[in-house]
Amino acid sequence: MQLTKILTKKLTSFWLLSLAAVAFVFLLSAVMSFIQLTYSFQQQKVTELETMLVAHHKQHGNSQFATWLPPLLSAYNAVDFTLTHDKQVIYQLHKDNPILPKSSLTLYQRQLGHGLSLSLTLPAPFALYHLGWSEVIILLIGFIAIGLFVRFGHRWYSRELDGIEQLAQRSKLILEGNLTQAAQVPTNGKPRLINRALTKLLTDLDDAHKERGRLDQFIRKDTFLDKQTQIGNGIFFQNRLDALSHNQKMIAHGVLMLIEFDDVDLVEDKLGESDLTAMLTLTTEAITAVLAQYEDSIFARRSYQQLVIVVPQLSLAEADQLAQRVLKACLALPFYGIGNPENFLHLGSAFFKAGDLQVQLIDEAEMALRAAQLQQVNNWFMYDKGAVDEEIAKGSVRWRSFLENALVSKRFFTLQQAVVDSDNSILHYEVFSRARDHQGKDVRATLFIPMANKCGLMPQIERQILEQVLFTLMPKNDATYCINLSLDTLVSRAFVRWLQSTLLEHRPLAARLIFEVSEDIIVKHQKNLALVKSLDMLRKMGAKLAVDHVGQHVVGTHYIQEFHFDLVKLHRSIVRQVHQRSENQLFIRSLIGGLYRAEVKVIAEGVESFEEWQTLKILGVSAAQGEYLAQITEA
Known part of the structure; x- marks a missing residue:
């Protein structure tokens, strides 16, 4: 652009210079023409004078020149005039005080014939011209x-x-x-x-x-959504359940519910496929409305006549309440035309805690569902092993008190996990948070973050974590750190003002920060002006933006380029066993193809095996993180 402006100015200057040169040549030609014309006119008058002198000499000889020459020479503005015949002066006129200097006088000396010669001095023809x-x-x-x-x-x-x-x-x-x-x-x-x-x-x-975004969303829908109900299918459910487990053991507590409709095939024969689809659509919409307050809930169609719900971070009492609400919402629907409306819908629940086997959890939910069906009435049954962690049993008041004390005592601390590229070189570190209770035991983020969101304390917690990164970790090395921010934090005016002033004060540190936001937050709140302004401010400060949990939900990916994200992080449900799941590979290829020519890196999280990492590299994933890569970097 700067070069273009310089060339434009040069071109304009050249045009003006060319125009001035043309005007100068035109004026010079006009002046030269004027001078030449006046000289030609003066020479013509001198020639006429010569003719008159010769004619007079032939007729009167050398006499009577004084009678008519003085007024004529005065009209010519003659300064000096001498007429001789055979070298004898016949007539002479001389002005002692010429009007013009000698440098502007013109001398004419001519031989007229018959022995006559003329010497005439006249002023320059243009010298006597004055503008009116x-x-x-x-x-x-x-x-x-x-x-x-x-x-x-x-x-x-x-x-x-x-x-x-x-x-x-x-x-x-x-x-x-x-x-x-x-x-x-x-x-x-x-x-x-x-x-x-x-x-x-x-x-x-x-x-x-x-x-391209619509095509990518179509591929994801065709792969992970049930075509009849437009909720997750069996593949989607298994991916999400695998993401909640590690080595087939659950990593958090929660509840798994199975909802089954009896004799669906008979109902379809009686009502038709369209009416059955309408009934299933009403049911899924009602359940979705009940699950709207649970952000990380999983809702899918496990089989032809069975739906499944998984809600992590839920206490046993809350699981009971949720089961009652789901059953009540379903039974409130008009199930007309079914065989037995009083014994048509059953719900089986299994509560799980961290460390429970995934296979055992599904078996327990199946047993609970069979127990509900044995009652031969629309009902639900909870399979409860009676083992509930003390942390899970804490009430909201106790959690709020614990979190506030941890903030005041600064008992939140950070853990780091390396993100490595295809050459196993460390790109940056992702920062995770932990808290310590009064007994010095570590409290997992999966436990306190849901409670912190309920209590509205996430901005204070994430500010404390960010302060540790800025003033404790970053001065020790030149590494780049990735920090996850919640919706409450990004829309908090106090937090945003503090972060902006801090980054302005420590401007070089901004380039070494990556702020990570969940895909679910971006998709649901992409029209939130406070969120958009916060992300734009972070990008203008020089920090990079990342979106994580990509693939957790079936949504389009056009937002990635609209919000100018630098990094895209695949959800662990897409990464888990990717070498054995062609549908997950198809999703990754579609995502990377949609980001072609965009300067966006795709990163995988939760890599736990060599086969997963090799498959991801073949698919074009730029970098990854997980236990397998952590072992490589530590070695």
Whole structure:
């Protein structure tokens, strides 16, 4: 752009210089023509005088010259005149005080014949010419007209070149990948044909990106959604359940519910497929409304007549309440035309805690479902082993008291996990948070984060974690750190003002920070102005933006480029056993293909085996993190 402006100024200056040169040549030619014309006119008068002198000599001889020559020579403005015949002076006129200096006089010496010779000194023909008022006015009008024309031409020329500047600006934005800004540049650039072509190409490219996002979402839907109910299918459920377990052991507590409709095939024969689909749609909508307050809940169709719900971070009492609400919401629907409305829907629940086997959990839920069916009435049954952790049993009041004391005592601390590239080189570290209770025991983030969100304490907790990263970890090395921020934190005015002032004060540290946001937050709140402004502020400060849990939900991926994310982190449900799951590989290929030409790195989390890492690298994943890679970096 700077080079284009310089060239534009040079071109404008060259035009003005060329115009001035043409005007100068024109004026010089006019002056030379005027001088030449006056000289020719003076020579013509001298020639006429010579003719008159010869004619007079032939007729009267050498006499009577004094009678008519003085007034004629006065009309000629003669300074000096000498006429001789055979070298004898016949008539002579001389003015002692000439009007003009000798340097501006013209001498004519001629041999007239018949022994006559002439010597005449006249002033330069243009020296005696003086401009009158009318001529001065005409010249002024001419110069003003020229000045106006030059000004008009300069403004027109500059305006035309400004159009080229706009084209250059749009071209630069396109080359830098800022397609949205390029589309927003005023569309009056010239040549207009090129400008219209750029606008059309940008529009087509935007449509292509949206179409790519729709295609990617279609692939995800076709792979992970049930076509009849538009909720997760069996593959989706297994992926999400695997993400909640490690080595087939659950990593958190919660509840798993199985909902089964009896004799669905008979109902379909009686009502038809369309009515059955409508009934299932009403049921899934009612259950989805009940689960809306549980952010990490999993809802899928496990089989033809069975739905499954998994809600982590739920206490036993809350699980009982949820089961009652789900059953009540389903039974409130108009199940007309079914065989036995009083014994049609059953729900079996199994409460699990960290360390429980995944296979055992599903078996327990199946047993609970059979127990509910044995009652031969629409009912639910909870399989309870009676083992509930003390942390799970804590009430909201106790959790709030614990978190507030931990904040005051600064008992939150950080853990780090390396993110490595395909060459096993460390790119950055992801920061995880932990808390310590009064007995010095560590409290997992999976336990206190849901409670902190309920209590509204996440901005204070994440500020304390970020302070440790900025002022404790970063001064020790040159590494880059990735920090996860919640929705409450990003929309908190106090937190955003503190973070902005801190990054302004420690500007070099901003380039070594990556702020991570969940995909679920971006998709659900992408029109939240406070969230958009916070992310834009972080990016302008020099920090990078990352979106995690990509693939956890079936949504489009157009938001990645709209929010200018630098990193995309695959959810562990997509990564788990990816070498054995072609549908997960298809999703990763589709995602990476949609981000082609975008400067976005795709990172996988939760890599636990060599086979997973090798498959991810073949698919084009840039980097990864997990226990397997942690062992490599430690070694």
